[in-house]
Amino acid sequence: MIDANTIFSVKTRTDFEHLALKVFKFQFEKNRVYRSFCDLLYKHPSEVTSLKDIPFLPIQFFKSHIILSTQNPVSKTFTSSGTTSEGISKHCVSNLEIYKQSFTKAFQGFYGTIEDYVILALLPSYLERTDSSLIYMVDHLIKASKEPASGFYLDNLKELKTALTSLDAKGKKILLIGVSFALLDLVEQYQFNLKNTVVMETGGMKGRRKELIRSELHGILKKGFGIERVHSEYGMTELLSQAYSTGDGIFNCPPWMGVLTRDPEDALTIQNFGKVGGLNIIDLANINSCSFIATQDLGRVFSNGSFEVIGRFDHSDIRGCNLMVL
Numbered sequence: 001m002i003d004a005n006t007i008f009s010v011k012t013r014t015d016f017e018h019l020a021l022k023v024f025k026f027q028f029e030k031n032r033v034y035r036s037f038c039d040l041l042y043k044h045p046s047e048v049t050s051l052k053d054i055p056f057l058p059i060q061f062f063k064s065h066i067i068l069s070t071q072n073p074v075s076k077t078f079t080s081s082g083t084t085s086e087g088i089s090k091h092c093v094s095n096l097e098i099y100k101q102s103f104t105k106a107f108q109g110f111y112g113t114i115e116d117y118v119i120l121a122l123l124p125s126y127l128e129r130t131d132s133s134l135i136y137m138v139d140h141l142i143k144a145s146k147e148p149a150s151g152f153y154l155d156n157l158k159e160l161k162t163a164l165t166s167l168d169a170k171g172k173k174i175l176l177i178g179v180s181f182a183l184l185d186l187v188e189q190y191q192f193n194l195k196n197t198v199v200m201e202t203g204g205m206k207g208r209r210k211e212l213i214r215s216e217l218h219g220i221l222k223k224g225f226g227i228e229r230v231h232s233e234y235g236m237t238e239l240l241s242q243a244y245s246t247g248d249g250i251f252n253c254p255p256w257m258g259v260l261t262r263d264p265e266d267a268l269t270i271q272n273f274g275k276v277g278g279l280n281i282i283d284l285a286n287i288n289s290c291s292f293i294a295t296q297d298l299g300r301v302f303s304n305g306s307f308e309v310i311g312r313f314d315h316s317d318i319r320g321c322n323l324m325v326l
Helices: 013-030 032-040 096-111 133-145 157-169 180-189 214-225 321-325
Strands: 076-079 090-093 117-122 173-178 197-201 231-234 243-245 257-263 266-270 276-283 292-301 307-312
Touching: 013 032, 076 133, 090 096, 096 133, 096 243, 117 133, 117 157, 117 180, 157 173, 157 180, 173 180, 180 197, 180 214, 197 214, 257 292, 276 307
Parallel strands: 117 173, 173 197, 197 231
Antiparallel strands: 076 090, 231 243, 257 266, 257 276, 276 292, 292 307
16 A cells, blocks of 8 residues: 555655655556556566656646546646646646645755744735645645735735835744746845845746746846845646755755656656756655656756756747746
8 A cells, every 4th residue: 555654754765766666566557548658668567677667657648638546536636827728737636635745744854844934925826726736835835834924925016025024124934935027026126135034936937028047047036135045946737746946956856756867869768867858757746646757847867866957848838837827
């Protein structure tokens, strides 16, 4: 039986690899779409003995198929933001408690106790985007913080400026999380000199502004907020886990999540550490959908398991949480 306790008890790389192989066998048997994909590649569990042998389902399948490894009813369907209804990913989640455990344990692992923070979100409110996995996560973190000032401020930059300045001056521990263009809007209108605030961006401009490379974006934000580092969150509709960067563009995963790169010219070949390729994500929290996903992101994975995102494959869809505010 693979349950939440098993997933979140992973501590070491050996634990992770052992459980990932068990999850592969489980999803091969239980997930009709994934089984068909593996059959087309002539990949059977008897031939899969390492992470490099596991087939990674192209992320586009979440647009065209229902991806489930359980017969339990769906509790929530998270959808991606998109420019057309034809291009929207749907992630059917049968057990929301696993998602809550995943983002709660990951946040606490990287940043400590949620209750220690005031969480200010430059994102659409939960009522505006009930089908967004990011908004669902942030809404729960806001409630868990138990701070009256925690909340969504996307359309209230003046109110946010007042709250942020006042709380930071009082020595409150603050997490300001937002879409990149909204953070830029804020620092274009107001200047800050923050001492107790973690500023976290969740992605690029997605059509609202000219795309900036990460170093340029972070340079503007560091100057505008008066801070030394800008943090980043890496997540997507099709995942129930997030990776975090504490300011250098290098992301780290929670113990139940891992990243590999595939050869850009041969999608079935997993590359050695340090080479640029397509990012393949293993998310064991996706036990009831698919834990092995070939994304459209390009990046590099390092020997310690950390990774960086360099760009996206040509002709990839514009996607991500920043489109939610269009």
